[in-house]
Amino acid sequence: MNPALEGVEPAPFTPETSPLEVIGWAIQTYPDLTMPSAFNLNGVVLLDFAARAGYQGKVLFVDTGYHFPETLKTRDALAARYPQLEFKTLNAHLPDTAQYLEDVEGCCAARKVGPLNDYLEQTGPSALLNARSREQASTRAEISFVESGKRTRINPLAFYTREMLESYALEHGLPVNPLYWDGFLSVGCWPCTRAVRLGEDVRAGRWSGKGKVECGLWVGDKAV
Numbered sequence: 001m002n003p004a005l006e007g008v009e010p011a012p013f014t015p016e017t018s019p020l021e022v023i024g025w026a027i028q029t030y031p032d033l034t035m036p037s038a039f040n041l042n043g044v045v046l047l048d049f050a051a052r053a054g055y056q057g058k059v060l061f062v063d064t065g066y067h068f069p070e071t072l073k074t075r076d077a078l079a080a081r082y083p084q085l086e087f088k089t090l091n092a093h094l095p096d097t098a099q100y101l102e103d104v105e106g107c108c109a110a111r112k113v114g115p116l117n118d119y120l121e122q123t124g125p126s127a128l129l130n131a132r133s134r135e136q137a138s139t140r141a142e143i144s145f146v147e148s149g150k151r152t153r154i155n156p157l158a159f160y161t162r163e164m165l166e167s168y169a170l171e172h173g174l175p176v177n178p179l180y181w182d183g184f185l186s187v188g189c190w191p192c193t194r195a196v197r198l199g200e201d202v203r204a205g206r207w208s209g210k211g212k213v214e215c216g217l218w219v220g221d222k223a224v
Ligand code: SF4
Pocket: 064, 066, 100, 103, 104, 105, 107, 108, 109, 111, 112, 188, 189, 190, 191, 192, 215
């Protein structure tokens, strides 16, 4: 935290507070703020808000080795659109053992959570900018703008609905992953992602039928 702001209460945010205002506060309060992103709809909208708010820090993407080509192209399009941000891809450099067939927890821990945790341990940011919203899944229904934990998490889109995100992306011409418009409302690795069916949660297509809804980055004992 910025030492000059130690002990200062966060601005009196309400659910209606603009993401721009939340991000502006976060930049002032946490000069070492860092943003992990998987470049889903939420992530793309957050990136645009962050750029508009003056964020010029890192955007961390974990390449598990199993991303759809469309996701990698989305990352590249975003990097070209926001040259003032430092896009960095982290990679576990693991051989393809198809571990996801038998052990999704171990696979996510090794390929996704591990590389990000290692990088954050090395670089030590005090706060993370995160794109989760309450509406995405029951595991996210209670998140607030500011969460404490190993590192403070700032969630400027906590109260944004899917409709608000889509409207924002279309209005600003953002390079949304084309898979999104084909029903992949949350896009992860290709072995563990399917299109969402009518009436399902946004994240229902992730690890479908495997009893898992979170990769472990944001919940659990290894959460960042
Ligand atoms: S989402 Fe699937 S393939 Fe990707 S790291 Fe997790 S278990 Fe492995």
